[in-house]
Amino acid sequence: MEFTCESLSILVVRPRTRILMVVSFCEEEYSHGQCAHISMTSPSDGQKPATTWQARFPIYFGWVIVAIIFTRSFTTAGALWSTAILSVPMKEDLGWSQSAIFAGIALRTLGAAIGGFFLGKYLDTRRGAPFLAVVSGIVSGVGLMLVALVDSQWQFWLIFGVLSGLFGAGPGALLMSAIVPKWFVRKRGRTMALASMGTGFAAMILPLVVPPFVDAFEWRATFVTLGVLTLILAVLPAFFLKTRPEDVGLRTDGDKEPEEAAARSGQTEEHSLTAKEAFRTTTLWLLIGAAFFGSFSPTAYPTNLVPTFVDRDFSLQVAGWAFAAYGFTSFTGRFFWGWLVDRIHIRRALMIIAVYTGLTVPLLQVLPDNASLAAGAIAGFGIGGWVGLNQVVWAAYFGRANLGAITGKVRPLITVSGASGPFLVAFMADVFGGFGIGIMVMALSWWICSGFLFLVRPVKRTEQPASSQPESATSP
Known part of the structure; x- marks a missing residue:
């Protein structure tokens, strides 16, 4: 029996690190010597994978x-x-x-x-x-x-x-x-x-x-x-x-997901x-x-x-x-x-x-x-x-x-x-x-x-909120 397909994608998940690895095979690319594409993604919110001992600590660190x-x-x-x-x-x-x-x-x-x-x-x-x-x-x-x-x-x-x-x-x-x-x-x-x-x-x-x-x-x-x-x-x-x-x-606050924090506080992520x-x-x-x-x-x-x-x-x-x-x-x-x-x-x-x-x-x-x-x-x-x-x-x-x-x-x-x-x-x-x-x-x-x-009165927010990323330590 012969099995053929134009492309095949395999999703690999590493639970402990929450890293997703997608392996894609393409028949057309195989003929040009490229047998596979591998892409890896991690959590999109800037967090590091939860493999640290602090993340596994019995209480919120x-x-x-x-x-x-x-x-x-x-x-x-x-x-x-x-x-x-x-x-x-x-x-x-x-x-x-x-x-x-x-x-x-x-x-x-x-x-x-x-x-x-x-x-x-x-x-x-x-x-x-x-x-x-x-x-x-x-x-x-x-x-x-x-x-x-x-x-x-x-x-x-x-x-x-x-x-x-x-x-x-x-x-x-x-x-x-x-x-x-x-x-x-x-x-x-x-x-x-x-x-x-x-x-x-x-x-x-x-x-x-x-x-x-x-x-x-x-x-x-x-x-x-x-x-x-x-x-x-x-x-x-x-x-x-x-x-x-x-x-x-x-x-x-020890929240598991961003939506959980928003639901509990009734607020969106604070801007800095x-x-x-x-x-x-x-x-x-x-x-x-x-x-x-x-x-x-x-x-x-x-x-x-x-x-x-x-x-x-x-x-x-x-x-x-x-x-x-x-x-x-x-x-x-x-x-x-x-x-x-x-x-x-x-x-x-x-x-x-x-x-x-x-x-x-x-x-x-x-x-x-x-x-x-x-x-x-x-x-x-x-x-x-x-x-x-x-x-x-x-x-x-x-x-x-x-x-x-x-x-x-x-x-x-x-x-x-x-x-x-x-x-x-x-x-x-x-x-x-x-x-x-x-x-x-x-x-x-x-x-x-x-x-x-x-x-004192609240800060007037501009239409474009400030970045929530920390300033560089080398900035003046």
Whole structure:
């Protein structure tokens, strides 16, 4: 029996990789020496084949990313909160002023802003984020250990402030705003709140641990211990960090298909603006204004909390407990704020936080005697919400593809406020003999912040939406 046909196509499917291979045989082409055509296709949405261990992980790997950023936010904030507590024994041992020590904190924050400006765009690349997470973790840990050797102000400013800020805290502080929103869209509010809870956890735990440790081993050994802890918690988890779910064959929020995401959210795929496009919008500049004034108190208030109580003749241990109460409400309150922002727009949630905190920050000044110890816990509920959610706003208005580039360029403009806050409040305390003026300035900053948020309006989309692909890391 003879079988003939003009052409024959065979479809081969590799299930694990989801690669389709089509082998086509053509009689006419065979006569010219071409016996077959082979074409291969893979998923059309830019995903990598789902062969990675992250794609086969028992739970959605985005939750592992949240856990990694949680530990990183713990170490990043822990360096600041611990130094604020250690400023008391450092001041007594070295004879430095409070403002001199807090100048180092200001330099660290400014250095982080400058480092983020130049390195932020690399957090949008596949290998850039894991590499920077590892390197910045090493710099942060070693920097804390070297602080134990300082005996002059310029050494502290250089090691803890400039170098650790530029190459340690800079990339580390951007990881949450640049990475977590890439993994989640519908659950962005609650996941950002969870990831940022590391800062609240640091404020809750370290004030209880650091003062007794200082009493037993002095402040220099405490810095060495903090450095070792940073190397463990910041560096080791960073080896498992991935920039986007698409890099490991996954989709945002753990969805299986694009249609599933659209059906659940009721929205189409979000469009992203490049950094250049974002900076041309009025919305971005209003958000920068809100973030500028909203960033003053979250660093100034907790770092000056212990010195404020010590200045009122409370012991370091009692002041530490008051700081821990602040950390507890800052930590636990983010469950509420994360729940809220998934139900109302991020702008409204941040306005509620700004008004609440503007009302509660002055309690540190107006509550009498022992009652003032509760002021930190009351204000911490709002400040923790701001720390957890203010970075959601960039993805909400400008998309997720270029978050590293956008937040990296925005950060220097708003960090001037956050960096100067601890120093200015401490300086005003040195000049005026108390923290009252500084506390009222912090309250005022929240009311100005709420005014900027009130003026923010949605970005006007052009007829041709911006590309959702990340900008090149080599672009200016």
